[in-house]
Amino acid sequence: MREYGENAPIVPPEKTEEIDYSMRTSTGIVRSIDCLGRFVIPKEMRRHLQINEGDLLEVAVEQDKIVIRKYDKACVLCSSTDNLSTFNEKQICRDCLNKIKAAF
Ligand SMILES: [Zn+2]
Numbered sequence: 001m002r003e004y005g006e007n008a009p010i011v012p013p014e015k016t017e018e019i020d021y022s023m024r025t026s027t028g029i030v031r032s033i034d035c036l037g038r039f040v041i042p043k044e045m046r047r048h049l050q051i052n053e054g055d056l057l058e059v060a061v062e063q064d065k066i067v068i069r070k071y072d073k074a075c076v077l078c079s080s081t082d083n084l085s086t087f088n089e090k091q092i093c094r095d096c097l098n099k100i101k102a103a104f
Contacts, residue, residue: 041068 056071075093083094
């Protein structure tokens, strides 16, 4: 039985990997979310997508799904990851910057 709450044993993240609470279904892997809202992404999925410790992940709701994707800096207008410049902590690509310049 897994303990939750203030008195739950502190288990380092990698230790929780060894305790496999997952259940495979025909469409994927089912895992429980803990009392703090944490959910472990299966190691094989992280390895496949080259998601490593310290990487940033973007979480979004799309209709009735939660979509988690690796966060790469991208243009705020077109999502391109090429030729980025930073303005007010936002990324914008050279093409969009040129389009904006041409519009004014
Ligand atoms: Zn762009």
